[in-house]
Amino acid sequence: MRAHRGRFIWVYRRAEPGSANETPRPRLGLMIGKKNARTAALRNAVKRRIREQFRLRQTALPASQYVVRLSIKITTKDVRAVIAEWTGALEHDIAKLAAAKS
Numbered sequence: 001m002r003a004h005r006g007r008f009i010w011v012y013r014r015a016e017p018g019s020a021n022e023t024p025r026p027r028l029g030l031m032i033g034k035k036n037a038r039t040a041a042l043r044n045a046v047k048r049r050i051r052e053q054f055r056l057r058q059t060a061l062p063a064s065q066y067v068v069r070l071s072i073k074i075t076t077k078d079v080r081a082v083i084a085e086w087t088g089a090l091e092h093d094i095a096k097l098a099a100a101k102s
Contacts, residue, residue: 004092006085008078010071013093016063024063028054031069042076049083057090062097 004011016024030047037043050068054061074082 004089005071006089008070008072008074008082009085009089010069011086011089012067012069014065016065026054026058026061026063027065029065029067031067033070036070036073038073042074042079045076046070046074046079046082049079050086053083053087053090057087057094060094060097061090062093064093 002013004013016027028051030050032043032046034043037046054066068086070082
């Protein structure tokens with residue numbers, strides 16, 4: 001399992017094992033705790049935006065399991081920076097996959 005550490009989040013990645021019955025696809029898990037995002041509205045906003053960015057890039061991603069963990073306390077002002085870190089990690093994986101295919 002590989003981890004990417006940013007200012008706000010840790011992104012853990014693990015290759016998805018392929019099964020005989022289905023094709024492997026990227027999967028997402030979230031750990032957004034009350035300790036680091038105090039209100040339910042803030043936790044839900046972060047999770048919703050992380051899922052949306054994952055959904056938009058899902059077809060270009062390698063078949064891996066992703067787990068995103070919030071690592072420090074955030075406020076509503078920090079949500080954009082959290083999502084920017086997440087999209088940066090996704091774009092990095094997409095670029096690595098494209099380089100490996102060519």
